[in-house]
Amino acid sequence: MNSNTYIPDAFIDDVKSYIPEHLTIEDFIKSCQTPLKRAVRVNTLKMSVDAFESECAKRDWIITPVPWCDTGYWLERPAAEEDALPLGRTDLHLSGCIYVQEASSMLPPMALKDTLKDAHTVLDMAAAPGSKTSQLVAMLDNEGFLVANEYSSSRLKALSATLKRVGAHNVGLTHFDGAVFGDYMPEMFDAILLDAPCSGEGTVRKDADALKNWSLQSNVDISDVQKALIKSAFHALKVGGTLVYSTCTLTPIENQAVCQYLLEQYKGLIEVQSLHDLFPDADKAATEDGFLHIWPQIYDSEGFFIARFKKTGSQAVSEPKNKKGAFPFSPMPTKQSATFIQQLKKQFAINALPGEIYIRDKEVWLFPNVDNERLLHSVKYSRIGIQIGSTHKNGVRLEHEFASCLGHLAKQNVFDLSSEHAADYFNGKDIRLQTPTTHTGEVILRLRGASVGLGKWQKNKIKNSLARDLILDGMLITW
Ligand code: SAM
DSSP, X not given: OOTTOOOOHHHXXXXXXXXXXXXXXXXXXXXXXXXXXXXXXXXXXXXXXXXXXXXXXXXXXXEEEOTTOXXXXXXXXXXXXXXXXXXXXXXXXXXXXXXXXXXXXXXXHHTTHXXXXXXXXXXXXXXXXXXXXXXXXXXXXXXXXXEEEOSOHHHHHHHHHHHHHHTOOSEEEEOSOGGGHHHHSTTXXXXXXXXXXXXXXXXXXXXXXXXXXXXXXXHHHHHHHHHHHHHHHHHHEEEEEEEEEEESXXXXXXXXXXXXXXXXXXXXXXXXXXXXXXXXXXGGGBOTTSOEEEOHHHHTXXXXXXXXXXXXXXXXXXXXXXXXXXXXXXXXXXXXXXXXXXXXXXXXXXXXXXXXXXXXXXXXXXXXXXXXXXXXXXXXXXXXXXXXEEEETTEEEEXXXXXXXXXXXXXXXXXXXXXXXXXXXXXXXXXXXXXOOOOOSEEEEEETTEXXXXXXXXXXXXXXXXXXXXXXXXXXXXO
């Protein structure tokens, strides 16, 4: 029980006005004061769920499956281990195999699961720090094209770091007020997630001060932003496409009322797709309208709200716009790309790359495959795909992201790091080899089966190629 949790009386009075009859305010308050159980999601781009389960069994980590997410688990570690080594410093985390994510926050991407099977182009309109973006990328298995947008510059950096850690290569990052997408990219997306900025009333179990600045007026103010964003999402969605709207707040002002606004603005052009059967037991949180209103005491989680819509008709945007900006990339010339692929074939037995190779000056980029060229040219991207190398006189020198995102394609020149090697590697040191090697050139380093980086074979060691900004701060890592 966290007795420091700040819950203002005015907030409680407000909640009393809309809490459903089958729930009590006493249980709600108790639950707000109870710390959250930690949950993680297995990043299936790097590790299978089966492999994760057996890794947990080896280390006496207790896991309980999250019923609504096939890759989610509540996780408990032995207390002594937890004190000695934060989860973020463990091999499974450093290698990008797991992502710490609150269980109810796994729901919005899950509500898009069926759509994603056929979706090529997806927009995550308010994406940082990237929990749900990384979940969407894993659900798409790095295929298709996902535009991840974030308005705040500092949070955009966090989003970019998340995507690097999990090995995403099918993402275009943008940095706009999400309200522009309807005008700039009308009807371009098969699926859109709008995990909207909100008053965060549902997050009080994680952050005891979450309600410090709470006021009814701030709920109303944020709902104006949410309405502008949901309108933009409607226009950016293709007819037949699916929109999921979610918040981590409880007030109907930011939830049901925003959905109602959408349905009224575009009467006959959009309909609710009920979520009452999204998972067994979803009924407990389903509203009459088919939304999920997750109160913290229902599933012992954070509070959340999720709504799903299908667009059934079109309405032209009044003034479609174009926000092009410079596009300093060009496809790598055929001869040069054939030579590059030959280099990859020889070193790693990789015969093809999953995307289009582009160049900008000396930089070599792998762009996701797009089904519509306009996607690349309608808006200015902060980044598209990943930089896999840079050209120099003897060919292409590979970058870290080549290994962390595409290393699983390699069939040779791969080295499995032991725990001791991995500690050296993440601390920027070279890896000593027991017996001298005859291999030469670049080598992909793997940890627990996940590709984590690049090194260079040298006689008695593998030279560490980890960039300075990725090196840990000297804290000793032991497993
Ligand atoms: N989807 C994220 C995740 O799962 O990690 C969490 C998103 S958080 C609820 C909402 C985000 O919207 C914040 O990062 C905030 O900076 C961003 N934001 C605020 N106003 C915005 C706007 N007008 N357009 C786009 N993003 C906005």
